[in-house]
Amino acid sequence: MNKMVRQLLPFGTLTLIICILSALKPDSFLTAENILNVLSRSSVNGIIAMGMTAVIISAGIDLSVGSMMALCGMVAGYVMLKLGGAHPQVGSMVAGTIAGIATGIACGLLNGTLITKLKLPPFIVTLGTMSAFRGISYVMNNGKMYDAPTYTYLGMGDVLGIPVCVLIFAVIVAAAGFILRYTRLGRYTYAIGSNREAAFHAGVNVDINLTAIYTLTGLVVGIAAMIATSRTVSAQPTAGISLELDIIASVVIGGASLAGGRGTVSGTIIGTLLISFLRNGCTLLGISTNVQLVVIGAIIIGAVALDQMARSRAEAGRS
């Protein structure tokens, strides 16, 4: 019973927020346009949050995702500029996109390798790479951005009225859900996060699996970076500053445990949407962005506190 309540709590909160906003601002909130707008804006965070969910389930953390996103965008912007000039055509845009995503994979692989080969805590490694990736992003064009005026498809295009970025988000959610639930990698991720020693003694190759998780996170960061670049039609070295905190927050609100072994894709989606709708709602209601920060902070603490209470009660009931 408690478990049900626990799992339904974030979902209930989300529904509640949507209901309240619909009632307060029926004309502006509950429109297809606004909902799709919120979903588009959630897509960058949501895509990265899929990787972060796996990382957190494995009892790790990736603080470098925000900087990594900036770096991926900058590499893509650089490639587009070099190949296509000021107004890149399709060919150079595809090349830039591939370069950007490849950068993400390389960054993730670097994180994973440092964590497993040097046996360093993920917090330390990704704190270091967070700084390094950001530094490289600034160095690339002396702190300036790359314009990509023609790069609009991923961020602003649509297929049959549905934004392309929302479609990509959906595909990645499906893939993440499948990997975590139906593959050995997913199963081993839970096992490593729940009890790394036990997983090792059960024959799980901990290093390879952890490296894979961080590399896949790099992949989704690369994809998200291309959407972000497209939404602003420019690659900015300042992109994604403190993004990692928002993303960790949405994963945690979704019920994942920073101690590892617990977390779901569906929970993370709810966590991401909760934050997005809250922002959107606050804006519609004319609440300042500064106050929004306070509200979101309270929600993070409240969600985790309620979760802890439900858990300790469930444990007390068992013993």
Add this chain to the structure above:
Amino acid sequence: MTTLSQERATATKEIALQMKGISKHFGPVQALDKVGLTVRAGTVHALVGENGAGKSTLMKILAGVYQPDEGTIEIHGKRCVFTNPAQALVSGVSMIYQELDLAEHLTVAENIFLGAEPMGPVRFMVDRKNIVTRAKELAECFNFDIEPTAKVEDLSTGDCQIVEILKALRRKATIIVMDEPTSALSEREVQRLFEVVRQLRARGLSVVYISHRLEEIVGLADEVTILRDGKLVHSGPMTALDIPKIVHHMVGRELTDYFPSGTAEIGDVLVRVSNLNSEAGAFDISFEIRRGEIAGMAGLVGAGRTEVAKTIFGVNPKTSGQIVVAEDELNIRSPADAISNGVALLTEDRKRTGLCLQLPCSWNITLPNLVEIGMRHVIRPSKEKLIAEGVASQIAIRWASPQAPADSLSGGNQQKLLIARWLLANSKFMIFDEPTRGIDVGAKTEVYTLLNKLAEQGKAILFISSELPELFGIADKILVMRRGKLVGNLVTSQTSPEEVMHLAAVGKN
């Protein structure tokens, strides 16, 4: 006769500690049954017994960690009731556990005065110089050779024990309990510790000394109390006893028939380990196990049994030696290698190295077997559940559902979950490290039955246990480990618990 006069001298010494009629139960298990302990001032009192005999429980009651169901404690004639460890400390009882409990990054002096720092002229400012001087004085007073300004992390285990003892002395302890103090010490450090213990005795303190190493006790203790199965079996002066008599008191119970008899046919040699060495503490280990044979492995805590198991299973790297299973020489570098070559290890600590406690029972069963059950690429949860249920029903695991988290099960059922995992893996060579630790008697018998059944299926089994009765009840032969070496390879029907205990505690004569 000097011993007689010593004995008389001991008998006339004042009683420092008197525990009377102490009983304690945990659930249905009677850990202590009206046990008494009398320790005189200025003596070393050995407390011995097999694992699970109740020594630790008795000492935890003395330290205020547990409260007894009945019985009384008197310290220097004063009746004491401890409801928490702090009260025991104030009454002069200090424990020195196997796991030392020091702040590694602080200095020796800071550790000694931790929580009782002398304050300087300014309030809230610790008087560092004063701490060092006083620590030095304390150490010199007992002739301990230790540098008060050294960081604890730079000290050897032996030095750390001295710091613990000084901490106890600073608290004005009169009764110091040492639990297996020599298990992690080198020979030289052991000798130094004995000197320290003798110093304490000469100053009129009482030392309760718990050790499995009987030869140490014989040389050090004035009196000895022997426990078995939570009962007091003997208490008296050391001079009246020798090692064989102590061993007899420790193990002298009848082996009852709660060990099911096996009918396995013993076949050809399936496992051959030769000259196995590892840095972790296994030296030149060689043995063979035949198909259908259960080889027991006995030894004291820290004798290197688990190290042998871990080395075979690829947890610790081997430095040399061969492991041959079914005529194939195996090159095992990780548990994954071991498992794919048909070797299984049920680890001694099911919570730390066995189960993913918060994950579903079925996941715990299939974790090492996903490839074998045809789920290399895609896991099919419904089929997985059926497979888990199938293997669980073979050994009657009681769970709410296969999806229930592993930590919702009782200790015995958790152990069965791990056994189910290796049943499913269908390993040829199975190592069970303390499979009956911490589970109730009924579940133990089920584990024994299962071991017999596995032997009947032609598997080779290495059964590591600290409980001699179960080794004698189940094993076809008994390998005895002592200090990382194999010191005995005995046929069960041609040996005795006394012989095994003697080998484990003292080695070959």
